[in-house]
Amino acid sequence: MTTTPEPTTAPAAEENAARCPFSGADLKDFPFAREQPFAPPAHYRQMREDDPLPQVRIPTGKTPHLVTRYADVRAALANPAVSSDIRIPAFPAMGAGEQEAAARARPFIRTDPPEHTKIRRMLVAEFTMRRTEALRPRIRATAERQLDRMLQTGAPADLVRDYANVLSTTTVLELFGAPAEDVEFFRDVTRVSGGRDSTAEEVNAALGRLFGVLNAMVNERIEKPGEDLLSALVQRYLMPELITRQELLSTVGITIVAGRETTTSMITLGALYLTRNPELRDRVLADPRLWATVIEELLRVLSVADTIPLRVAKSAVDLPSGTIPEGEGIIALLAAANHDPNEFPDPERVDPERPQKHHLAFGHGIHQCLGQNLARVELHEALAALFGRMPALREAHPQAPLDVKPDSATYGLDSLRVTW
Template structure:
């Protein structure tokens, strides 16, 4: 890799690359090493599991500048694409989900989906999401305490919501959990990811045929009778786009809901503010998204041309990772960034990414997290963790950070 400017002092060797990814020492905070990286004059060089090297961006302004630059490429077919998972690059390069495309292909496919996730469309979904969350709280309370907030609440809520949006039958919750776990794990091989996605695409393929013959009021039906029928997208590409929408819609909420609930239980003063003034909830969700940054390492990019930063440059042809968790804890952007403040007025976090690839489902994500948390704390006021947070098993090998289980009592 070419060293970004500023170059090292004459006669000195460039610093050794760090091994990446780094583990969180606290489930609520990004790795502590990010703070030191943010203070250096140039991006940090890192070695990733594939054996490649990539630059790590940790400053808020650098992350936004790099992600919004026209030379920022998400195309997984690029040799320097900094995939962290063993099978991630090969599968993404073959299937080409829209999050791993560049314009104009990315723009064309994203336009097919964006109408389903507008503020108005998502607002119309609130009553249904409220019913789903209330139903799953009743399920949780039907179990002996302690019960697992991940498997018995968050997984059931996130899977139900995204499947109903898409029009996927909810016959086996564990099926979707297995698919997203395998496909989102950095330790999964290309063969393991391929087998899991083959199972998922088999299900989606059958649904495409069914909905072509008998369309319903759901996203898959609208894609099948619209873009697919008009020849604007191939069946193979449609399978991939539906698959990534299902995967991402399930995995982010499944990890965010229990971690956010635990953070509020560990900050009873902040939970008390929300109980006193429920109008704070929408802003609190944005603050929790910033504070937790579960999608910290999802923004993998390649510079197709030199990308200038403040005082440095990402050289053309190099891969880089814009660390969202580091940017969201940058004191230059957020006063006292390590403090959870549900009344924080700033909502300019980058938890959903930034630029052309900013998460298309962010409006749904915000609403789903808000309703899931409000319903949980309203209906279970005595909710409390049954295990200290530092003792909970973490999903450190996943593309989206989370906890394997969160036992709670009431």
């Protein structure tokens, strides 16, 4: 069990309060809303320029530090003194039920070495570029099938429900050999388990339903293994007792939930960006070689996993812009880092010729997203197929406000009505 860090000493807290204009009675409530979908909240720029490591108040009442500059975010996520262990009381869980439920389920993204190392090493070989490239034809087939259905049904359609969610969820379920008939079940589980307003009881119930489905699949793979990833994990790790069943269920569950949620958001928002920037859309359709660089830029600009890197300082953490005291929570803002003009000039523009490719959309360090290669393939195939079949795709109600998910850990839309 990880030792809980000692509370910050009074002198350190006083020094930090003097340095931070948002401290004490002036603490701002976090998270901030995005004023528009393709850029971080305006507060990020102000903090990055004037106070790059401020303390804020989050919905659970804790007061972690935000990390807003590119160099600081990169340094924080690579620092071994920065812990991902959600059992530490100061961990800046954003949701009311997140900390209690995750402390029980122990998803590997909320653990430190050696627990994290064991699980990550188990998965990393399955998400190499070669393995994910082999999935490209299947992903393209799913995209084409959904587009056939949309065209047959006719406009308008909901790009989230009818396309992005089906493609992302089907892809990750097929990877594990899970039945892909009920994609809305997995969307509902994600909505509850990743919702900041969900109670611990609601999160535990949602994860219980998910683990029940996965547990039945594990029993099937023990009796009759197949060619899917779950079969490989059962045969190589569970049956030789290298991992426990709980570790396996938690690992598969978080991979499905996180994989489908972020990719659904990226497909939807990436499509929306291209519909609102027709010159870029026409350019990439005329020269498909640009898709790879446009995908990287969309990942950077949109940064849908902005607040996923939640951490705790196990000891004082020295960053280029200052020191975060021992025992305090940390939220490394990926969108703030990816829009740092010192690293990415004209950061809000998707620039296919941008020489800087080292964005942090997938995080950094030992917790950098395992599924990033798969996400790139999915996003490429989804957008190329979508605009290849529907080059005139546009919002059905362009004057209506966007249906932004109100309390999700991942930035995205609940729905997007489109026509063509």
